[in-house]
Amino acid sequence: MPRISAATIGEHRAQTQDRILQAVSRLSRVQGIDAISMTDVAHEAGITRTVLYNYYPDKAALLLAFTERVTHYFIEAYTAQLPPSASPSERLRAFVRLQLAGLVAHPHPGAAGLSASLGPDAYQQLADHVAPMQRILVEILDSGAASADFHLQDVEATARMIMAVIGAEREPLISGRVSVEAAEEIVSGFVLRALGSAS
Structure with a gap:
């Protein structure tokens, strides 16, 4: 097992955690998060399973x-x-593009698959972890409604629907049938038209 040089135990732990999470990232692109085992991660990170279980x-x-x-x-x-002056439509396009790029960079099953794999308690914790991204989307929609760039009735419901539209491109992206750029045009165009945006 490769040695990790660090000045303190805290730095050593941080380096090991980084190696573990980088291993998950690499494996997710090859076999998908749902198929990854703890043994796979330990091997990819160059550590023993005992060390891995000490962290997670x-x-x-x-x-x-x-x-x-x-x-x-x-x-x-x-x-x-995004510059501070970006319009709501520009911010929404950037949000969609980064979400789609994330599906390719870190392939994972949809919400139903993760719920079945992790169980309801862990899935709820997972949902809490991604809540900041949902808040960004809600803020974009709020700003678009305030400026009359977007026309919508329920911001929270609209945010959920947009995330569902993004999720619909998961399989085509992961399988390589569509590029991130093409998916961004499809999703952003659809969503902006639904919001009544001229952009």
């Missing part, structure tokens, strides 16, 4: 940590890509 006691805990990291990266990327 089960697959649910591992996926929760991974989801939290992906959510953090999404928010950073979304913030970095």
Whole structure:
């Protein structure tokens, strides 16, 4: 097993956690998150299963940590890509594009599949971890409604429907039948027309 050099135990733990989560990311692109085992992750990270279980006691805990990291990266990327002056339509397009790119970068089953795999308690925790992304979408819709760029009746319901439309491209993207760029045009065009946007 490769040694990890670190000045402190805290740094050592952080480096090991990073290697573990990077291993999950690589494996998710090859076999999908639902098919990954703890043994797969330990092997990919170059550690023993005992070490892995010291950090994450089960697959649910591992996926929760991974989801939290992906959510953090999404928010950073979304913030970095958009100037403060971006219109609601531009912000919505960026949100859709990053969500679709995330489906390709970190393939995973839909909500029903994850619920069956993780169980209801862990699935609810997973939903709580991705809530910040949902809040970004709600803020985009709120700003679009306030500026009259978007016409909608229920912001929360509209946000759920947009996420469902994005999710509908999961299988075509993962299978390679459609590119992120093509899916972004399809999804953004559909959603913006539904919102009555001229953009």
